[in-house]
Amino acid sequence: MHSKIVKRKELLALLDMDEEFLALLEREEIISVCSEEGYSDEDADAARLAKLLMRDLDVNLPGVEVILHMRRNMIEMQHRFREVLEELSRRM
Numbered sequence: 001m002h003s004k005i006v007k008r009k010e011l012l013a014l015l016d017m018d019e020e021f022l023a024l025l026e027r028e029e030i031i032s033v034c035s036e037e038g039y040s041d042e043d044a045d046a047a048r049l050a051k052l053l054m055r056d057l058d059v060n061l062p063g064v065e066v067i068l069h070m071r072r073n074m075i076e077m078q079h080r081f082r083e084v085l086e087e088l089s090r091r092m
Helices: 008-014 019-027 041-056 061-091
Strands: none
Touching: 008 019, 008 041, 019 041, 041 061
């Protein structure tokens, strides 16, 4: 599964976010630049969720980190569960 690349300027405009907030997310390693071209769509989604949590729901930065970590774990578990179900289906 390949990830789409979102350019920095596009991400800032799409999320109506300022450079300082994006730099904070990078500094705290909530998102990372995946290449000189920009961010993965997963990082763009994490930035969107971080903005929602911090600015709209008043969650602090450590809370955002915990929520995003738990979310990544849940998504990973869903993928693994799907793989197990597919394998069981093939065997039947």
